[in-house]
Amino acid sequence: MAILPRISSPADVRALRPAQLEGLAQEIRDFLVASVSRTGGHLGPNLGVVELTLAMHRAFESPRDTMIFDTGHQTYVHKMLTGRSDFAGLRQRGGLSGYPCREESVHDVVENSHASTALSWADGIAKANELRGHVDRHVVAVIGDGALTGGMAWEALNNIAAGQDRRLVVVVNDNGRSYDPTIGGLAHHLDTLRTTRGYENFLAWGKRTLRRSGPPGRLAYEALHGLKKGLKDVVAPQGLFEDLGIKYVGPVDGHDVTAVEQSLRRAKAFGGPVIVHVITEKGRGYVPAEQDVADRFHAVGKIHPETGLPVAPSRFGWTSVFADEMVRIGRRRPDVVGITAAMLQPVGLAPFAAEFPARAFDVGIAEQHAVTSAAGMAFAGLHPVVAVYATFLNRAFDQVLLDVALHRAGVTFVLDRAGLTGDDGASHNGMWDMSLMRMVPGLHLAAPRDEPTLRSALREAVDVDDAPTVVRYPKGPLPDALEAVDTVDGVDVLARHAGDGASVLVVGIGPMAHLAVEVGRMLDAEGLPTTVVDPRWVLPVPAALVKLAGEHDHVVVVEDGLVEGGVGAVLGQRCAEAGVGVPVQAVGIPLTFLDHATRAQLLETLRLRAEDVAHDVLALVRGPAV
Numbered sequence: 007m008a009i010l011p012r013i014s015s016p017a018d019v020r021a022l023r024p025a026q027l028e029g030l031a032q033e034i035r036d037f038l039v040a041s042v043s044r045t046g047g048h049l050g051p052n053l054g055v056v057e058l059t060l061a062m063h064r065a066f067e068s069p070r071d072t073m074i075f076d077t078g079h080q081t082y083v084h085k086m087l088t089g090r091s092d093f094a095g096l097r098q099r100g101g102l103s104g105y106p107c108r109e110e111s112v113h114d115v116v117e118n119s120h121a122s123t124a125l126s127w128a129d130g131i132a133k134a135n136e137l138r139g140h141v142d143r144h145v146v147a148v149i150g151d152g153a154l155t156g157g158m159a160w161e162a163l164n165n166i167a168a169g170q171d172r173r174l175v176v177v178v179n180d181n182g183r184s185y186d187p188t189i190g191g192l193a194h195h196l197d198t199l200r201t202t203r204g205y206e207n208f209l210a211w212g213k214r215t216l217r218r219s220g221p222p223g224r225l226a227y228e229a230l231h232g233l234k235k236g237l238k239d240v241v242a243p244q245g246l247f248e249d250l251g252i253k254y255v256g257p258v259d260g261h262d263v264t265a266v267e268q269s270l271r272r273a274k275a276f277g278g279p280v281i282v283h284v285i286t287e288k289g290r291g292y293v294p295a296e297q298d299v300a301d302r303f304h305a306v307g308k309i310h311p312e313t314g315l316p317v318a319p320s321r322f323g324w325t326s327v328f329a330d331e332m333v334r335i336g337r338r339r340p341d342v343v344g345i346t347a348a349m350l351q352p353v354g355l356a357p358f359a360a361e362f363p364a365r366a367f368d369v370g371i372a373e374q375h376a377v378t379s380a381a382g383m384a385f386a387g388l389h390p391v392v393a394v395y396a397t398f399l400n401r402a403f404d405q406v407l408l409d410v411a412l413h414r415a416g417v418t419f420v421l422d423r424a425g426l427t428g429d430d431g432a433s434h435n436g437m438w439d440m441s442l443m444r445m446v447p448g449l450h451l452a453a454p455r456d457e458p459t460l461r462s463a464l465r466e467a468v469d470v471d472d473a474p475t476v477v478r479y480p481k482g483p484l485p486d487a488l489e490a491v492d493t494v495d496g497v498d499v500l501a502r503h504a505g506d507g508a509s510v511l512v513v514g515i516g517p518m519a520h521l522a523v524e525v526g527r528m529l530d531a532e533g534l535p536t537t538v539v540d541p542r543w544v545l546p547v548p549a550a551l552v553k554l555a556g557e558h559d560h561v562v563v564v565e566d567g568l569v570e571g572g573v574g575a576v577l578g579q580r581c582a583e584a585g586v587g588v589p590v591q592a593v594g595i596p597l598t599f600l601d602h603a604t605r606a607q608l609l610e611t612l613r614l615r616a617e618d619v620a621h622d623v624l625a626l627v628r629g630p631a632v
């Protein structure tokens with residue numbers, strides 16, 4: 007008898023008998039594979055937390071007890087156990103978000119999918135609970151071993167340790183991986199806690215001995231647990247968590263619901279900050295994921311459930327061009343090194359790392375460290391290429407500004423997923439980088455429109471050794487190459503249309519150049535004299551673009567980034583400063599948080615299609631249609 011359909015709230019989960027839990031876990035796994043195969047999503051991480059999430063909702067009472075999930079990509083099971091079963095529209099407009107979403111449920115708190123923030127959230131909530139006398143409320147925060155390599159997590163742990171009376175349980179979900187195996191001293195320490203030979207072997211011996219003593223009855227079971235407890239105290243090394251002053255429970259088999267539930271109840275009863283170290287397996291229970299050496303199906307597109315193979319070919323054309331060009335640059339420039347923040351494969355540095363293993367650095371989910379360590383590398387004679395998703399550079403703005411730019415360090419930032427990404431929701435759109443980077447003195451930013459301009463931008467960027475450079479490009483497949491018909495002082499002219507009346511300069515930034523050409527055609531069809539250009543290096547705004555603007559009656563700049571402080575806004579400022587009195591219309595992303603939707607849905611909503619832009623230009627140039 008299927009249990010899952012009868013789960014509409016955590017109370018239903020708590021009402022189950024322990025004997026029912028294994029069956030429910032299997033039903034959940036079957037559902038995850040069947041559903042996420044159809045929509046795409048974070049299949050591997052969620053397969054790894056089935057038992058953990060079940061145990062959490064049995065040991066704690068959400069929403070009275072607050073549940074926080076770091077990054078939030080592993081909350082599909084949490085959603086299923088809190089009454090949300092319609093995953094058919096996952097990460098699409100009107101469907102479930104791929105992360106916690108307050109609008110969806112009172113059980114969801116943190117919508118931000120940037121890693122390493124959960125423990126700070128938890129510390130704040132626990133402090134508020136204590137101050138407001140909510141002594142019956144617990145906070146339980148799940149953080150992955152990858153997210154634990156982020157600096158904020160340690161800032162939070164330092165504070166959590168200071169609050170000995172705060173009811174806060176930190177669950178370290180240790181599956182040994184971010185995308186790749188987690189790096190660094192912390193990963194080693196977690197390994198030590200998890201795989202101390204004596205602990206493991208002695209425990210294995212204990213299990214064998216007890217089994218030989220007869221059917222694993224209650225007595226044998228108790229003896230085994232007593233043995234494990236004794237072992238932990240005697241053999242398992244005391245961890246840095248306890249040195250910090252935070253009680254440590256574990257390591258616990260994260261796929262044994264009963265063991266996890268018991269550990270969580272123990273931690274909850276302690277009444278102060280406790281870490282429960284849970285050992286899980288990313289992709290657990292689905293062979294294609296378990297066997298996936300790349301990243302255990304961390305984030306998949308639509309796949310065939312029987313085989314795990316992708317339904318569509320690889321989605322990431324831009325990334326593969328960067329990957330190829332980076333190897334070519336590496337061959338001719340021994341000073342060039344690559345830095346990733348735990349995303350070697352997704353950002354395209356894997357081929358570079360394969361050919362130059364000593365020159366590829368995975369720093370963990372630590373973008374701030376990545377940037378400042380790059381400043382150090384540049385100071386010491388290297389040219390670092392820091393490859394991150396555009397949205398994740400937000401948290402390292404200060405390091406770009408005052409560690410790299412202030413020292414005129416030759417560091418190149420390669421920002422993948424720049425612009426609208428859509429289905430990953432508000433915190434994943436790469437919409438902030440140009441408005442942020444335009445505030446960095448001396449920084450040069452390129453927005454290529456296709457493969458040839460991406461390759462040339464990368465080559466030009468690594469040749470700049472006395473200032474930061476940025477090359478940004480979007481998620482997904484490459485557009486066809488777009489040839490320039492002319493170049494004016496570095497600004498590519500993509501089309502010129504003669505005509506009568508008010509002349510229009512259409513500036514396409516990055517891949518929006520393709521849309522700009524389309525807009526040019528539409529304006530030409532209306533008889534407007536139109537010039538379509540792509541400046542390629544867009545920040546600082548080139549003087550040639552200001553000059554070109556002064557030769558037209560109207561300028562429209564189309565960019566896959568914020569309008570506020572974007573290239574269009576800056577061009578308008580530069581024109582005003584130069585006494586060039588032409589109206590500059592900036593078209594792009596409004597200053598707001600965008601709900602999850604497909605990129606196409608967002609482009610339509612934001613009126614970022616060629617017909618929308620042409621319509622708006624005509625309305626401005628000729629006045630509204632009567």
Ligand SMILES: Cc1ncc(C[n+]2csc(CCOP(=O)(O)OP(=O)(O)O)c2C)c(N)n1
Binds near residue numbers: 119150181349371
């Ligand atoms: C600041 C930031 N950098 C990078 C990412 C991309 N990212 C999402 S999940 C993930 C790996 C997380 O590993 P872990 O915390 O161990 O969770 P698991 O997937 O193993 O459950 C990364 C790097 C992010 N969400 N936030």
Ligand SMILES: CC(=O)[C@@H](O)[C@H](O)COP(=O)(O)O
Binds near residue numbers: 119304305430481
């Ligand atoms: C949760 C997270 O930050 C990443 O897993 C991200 O969702 C991956 O995005 P892509 O699918 O665009 O690589």
Ligand SMILES: [Mg+2]
Binds near residue numbers: 150151181182
């Ligand atoms: Mg992990």
